[in-house]
Every structure is written in C-alpha cells, then in structure tokens.
Amino acid sequence: MILLIAKTATKEHLDNIIANLALLGLAGRTVAAGGSLVVAVAGDTRGMPTHRFSSLPGVEKVVRFDPQCPLVLESSPAPVQIGTQVIIGEGQPVIMAGPCAVESRQQIATIAEAVRISGASMLRGGIWKPRSSPYDFTGLGEPALEHLAAAGEAAGLPVVAEVMSPEQVQVAEPYLDMLQIGARNMYNYELLKAVGRTNRPVLLKRSFSATLTELLQAAEYIMLAGNPRIVLCERGIRTFEGFTRNTLDLSAVPALKSLSGLPVVVDPSHATGRRELIRPMARAAIACGADGLLIEVHTDPASALSDSAQAIIPETLRQIVDDVHRLCWALAGADDSLVAVESIAHGVKEPVASGTLPGLPLAGFALPRTPY
Ligand code: PEP
Ligand code: MN
Numbered sequence: 001m002i003l004l005i006a007k008t009a010t011k012e013h014l015d016n017i018i019a020n021l022a023l024l025g026l027a028g029r030t031v032a033a034g035g036s037l038v039v040a041v042a043g044d045t046r047g048m049p050t051h052r053f054s055s056l057p058g059v060e061k062v063v064r065f066d067p068q069c070p071l072v073l074e075s076s077p078a079p080v081q082i083g084t085q086v087i088i089g090e091g092q093p094v095i096m097a098g099p100c101a102v103e104s105r106q107q108i109a110t111i112a113e114a115v116r117i118s119g120a121s122m123l124r125g126g127i128w129k130p131r132s133s134p135y136d137f138t139g140l141g142e143p144a145l146e147h148l149a150a151a152g153e154a155a156g157l158p159v160v161a162e163v164m165s166p167e168q169v170q171v172a173e174p175y176l177d178m179l180q181i182g183a184r185n186m187y188n189y190e191l192l193k194a195v196g197r198t199n200r201p202v203l204l205k206r207s208f209s210a211t212l213t214e215l216l217q218a219a220e221y222i223m224l225a226g227n228p229r230i231v232l233c234e235r236g237i238r239t240f241e242g243f244t245r246n247t248l249d250l251s252a253v254p255a256l257k258s259l260s261g262l263p264v265v266v267d268p269s270h271a272t273g274r275r276e277l278i279r280p281m282a283r284a285a286i287a288c289g290a291d292g293l294l295i296e297v298h299t300d301p302a303s304a305l306s307d308s309a310q311a312i313i314p315e316t317l318r319q320i321v322d323d324v325h326r327l328c329w330a331l332a333g334a335d336d337s338l339v340a341v342e343s344i345a346h347g348v349k350e351p352v353a354s355g356t357l358p359g360l361p362l363a364g365f366a367l368p369r370t371p372y
Helices: 011-023 105-118 142-155 166-172 189-196 212-224 252-259 268-272 275-287 314-345
Strands: 002-005 027-033 036-042 059-063 080-082 086-088 094-098 122-124 159-162 178-181 202-205 230-234 264-266 292-296
Touching: 002 011, 011 027, 011 036, 086 094, 094 105, 094 314, 105 122, 105 142, 105 314, 122 142, 142 159, 142 166, 166 189, 178 189, 189 212, 202 212, 212 230, 212 252, 230 252, 252 264, 264 275, 268 275, 268 292, 275 292, 275 314, 292 314
Parallel strands: 094 122, 094 292, 122 159, 159 178, 178 202, 202 230, 230 264, 264 292
Antiparallel strands: 002 036, 002 059, 027 036, 080 086
8 A cells, every 4th residue: 555645744744644554553664756755555454444544644645456345445434314314324323123024014004103103213124035944924025115115104214125136126216215235145246236226325234154354345346336325234143153043243343334434233133033132232232333223123023924033022122212322422421532542543632523533433422413
C-alpha cells in the first residue's frame, strides 16, 4: 500500500502518519517521488479499512494493491436508509421483528401490529422459506408478498423478506423495502448480482460455514453490481455444539465493523434456536456494537408453522426493545473513555464525539435520538 502525501502536509503530519502505522504493526518509509512525497507501507494491510489511513491528516490518497474486496474494505461508515424513516448504522440500533414465515394475511397483520406496539421499527416475514427438509412448510410464496406489504403499511413499518433466486428478486422488489439474502444463499453469486442491480437495501446474512472474508466478498459482489446499501448480519455459525442451533459469533460484530464501513446486525433467533436465549443474546449483541437485531416473534409460538422453538412472544420483544434503549444510554456514558483511547490511537489530541472517528469499534453507540 502507498500513501500519497498532500502538498500541504507538515513534518508533524508525516511523523504522526508513521507513528500511526507503527501502532497498527506496519512500517512506513517516506520516499520522494516526482516532486511529491509518498509513504510506502510494509506489512499486511488486507484486513484494514482504507479510511483508517485516508483519515490521517496529511494523507491525500491511499493506493492499495490487489485487495480481495476493495469496494467493501474501502467503504466509509455508511448508514443504510430503509424506506423513509429507518436508518441502520446511524447510532440508534434498529430492531426488525416478525414471524419466521408469513402464514396468512390475518397472522401477519396481527403480528405486525404487535411488533409496532412493542417498539420495533421494521417488520420481517418469510415469503419463500429455505427449509432443510422439502417436506417442511416452505412458505406461501407470492401471495405472502401482498400480505406482508399490506401488514407493514398498516403498521407503518418497512418490510424485509428473503429472496432466493434472481426471478424472486424481480417479483418481490416492488413489495419489499429491504431484500434479504439468507445464510444458505450467501454463496449464490447470481443472486448476489441480481440484488446488486436493484436499488433496494440488502440484508446479507453470513452463511453458517462462512469466514468473515467470504462474507465481505459476498458483499463485494453486491457492491460491484452497483448497490452499496448493504447491512451485514451475523446469525450464528455451525460448530460442534449441539445445544444451540448454531453458535453466535459475536466477535464478528466488532471485527466486521473495523474491517468495513457497513452496518452489522445480529440475528439471535437463528443463532440459538431457543427462545429463552434470545433476550440475553440480544443484549450481548448490542453491548458489542451491533447496529440492530433481527428477531423472530409470533403471537402464538406453539402454532408457528416454522421455527416454533425460537419464536418469542411480543411481550419479550417489548422487553428487548427496552433493554436496547437502556443499554444505549448506559454505553453512551461508558463510551467516553473508549473514545479517548481511540482518539489517541488516531493521533487526535482531544477526544471527539462518538462516531466521528473512522474505524471506531463502538461507533454504534450514540445517544438514542428518540425514546422507544
Ligand atoms: C430467516 O431469517 O428467515 C432465515 C431463514 O435465516 P437464515 O438464512 O439465517 O437461516
Ligand atoms: Mn426462521
């Protein structure tokens, strides 16, 4: 990697750049090249976002060689707007909730209203369900799109649902405010390109066998096709543990946030598969910096046609919304010391407000704008 140094840069700026590189375990050497100065950086910078370097005073441009996903790694922190009222990644965590699947027009309308009253800000609901067994309920299909959109509209909540093929993208796009790529389809490159050609924000779930690099590469496909509005979702990975459905990899949240500017949300429902674990893991997700939660909720969990064991009731959702609100306030106070540490690491003398420094791992914790 090479840093092109601005003509206006001072000796102090250069010293600060070299010192910051050293903090990251990198060696910087200043070289005069054709009347300009550049800093040649030695060391592995692949996992480091470009804005970590471009934000250093005195750096005019960052030139990288052969990164695996340049668009994603170089993305600056970019909140993603859903519909007209919801923004993910702006500070206040966004809670998306709803049933695993849309089961009937009445079912989704009732749950949508319960989700609204609980204080969540988006409605989810499966249209076409990817099921491990073809004999299980695989969703109502196209009619469910209409039901979901109508329920969302009536409750004033933007809607998100999974699409599994480029054909489904075409059919679903007019009805949905956000397109979801499920864990099983994170490696479906034609599908990634298809959602990349739309202008809808995309909720990209990590596959249960995917490394963080593979998840970011999947995001790169979407961005390369023209759509930068991507929210990453950690939903648990497959391990030797069988008590939970998957193992929720919470370290992925701060790791992904430091690697790219994309918002990261957590799905504790598919991660654990057990309703009693959803609330504690939702709290943990917010505490480690998640920009939101994706949660399965049902007004009658016992009768749910899919993922019944992980469906929580609306009252638990209300408690989670309350938890998130309290945690944000608590963490906003705790953030001050972290901001100071990060400020020093970025060569900034005075601590600055949370969220204004690139790569700040806890930038998700700003004071809530409005109480739930
Ligand atoms: C879902 O969110 O509806 C879903 C099927 O989850 P995942 O793709 O994470 O298994
Ligand atoms: Mn489900």
